[in-house]
Each structure stands twice: as structure tokens, then as C-alpha cells.
Amino acid sequence: MGALPFIGNMAGDRPTNLGVKAGKLAPCPASPxxxxxxxxxxxxxxxxxxTYSGDSTQAMAKLTNVVKAMPRxxxxxxxxxxxxxxxxSKLMGFVDDVEFYLDPEASVIQVRSASRMGQSDLGVNRKRVEAIRQALATA
Known part of the structure; x- marks a missing residue:
């Protein structure tokens, strides 16, 4: 018995609307x-x-380390x-795009986490952001 054929590109194409424009991350689409x-x-x-306290450069470095340590x-x-x-994702290789913007006006790090494909993410994007928030608080 051979391997199952690869069905489609589960990673999807990288979105073209990412980045910070006029101090803002892209809004979410209607999908959940x-x-x-x-x-x-x-x-x-x-x-x-x-949120962060202290130096913004150190906050971004800490955030980068937390993100790098996460699997896949x-x-x-x-x-x-x-x-x-x-x-x-571990099983199917679905890709989520996650952005962080150090917002100097608000003294916070803005965040956007979105799935490239599908409708529901079963709360994965929200859970990931909250896991990052927790890791930053204890790092």
C-alpha cells in the first residue's frame, strides 16, 4: 500500500494585507x-x-523569544x-498568520492572529494569543 496522495496546499497563500498601515494591523474578516x-x-x-513594562526594545526581544520557542x-x-x-498546525499543516505591533501611542503590543484557510479555528488563534500573554507574564 502506497502513501496517500497529497490533496491541495494546506498552508495556503501568504496574505497580502499584512503589516502595519497608518498605525493599525488589518481588521479581521467576517469568518470566526x-x-x-x-x-x-x-x-x-x-x-x-x-502589555509590557519597562523598555520597549526589551519587550519586543522577550516577545520574539517567546514566539520562537513555540512549536512549528x-x-x-x-x-x-x-x-x-x-x-x-501539527496534524494538517494549516498555517495561521500572527502579527505583533509595538504601539508607541498606547504603550502596548497590538496583536492579530488569523487562520489562512477555513472558517472555524475552534478557538486556536485566541488560545495562542493568551498562551503568549501568559508566557510573557512569567518570562
């Missing part, structure tokens, strides 16, 4: 597989930004104020 800490997000999509994670872009990582 995204959370964002900025904009006019409804309760289903809204999540609190990450690829850092795509990292600057002094922006971090973009791809997280792949």
Missing part, C-alpha cells in the same frame, strides 16, 4: 477564525493587546516595532 486587538472588532474577534513557528519578519510569524 481571527482575533485582533485594534479597530472596531466585535466580541468574537476582539482581544486585548499585550517560523519568524517571517522582525523589526524594532513589528513581528510577523507563521504557526503551522
Amino acid at each position: 477564525n481571527c482575533v485582533v486587538s485594534q479597530g472596531e472588532a466585535d466580541a468574537e474577534h476582539s482581544i486585548a493587546p499585550l 513557528t517560523t519568524i517571517v519578519e522582525a523589526t524594532d516595532t513589528y513581528l510577523y510569524a507563521e504557526f503551522a
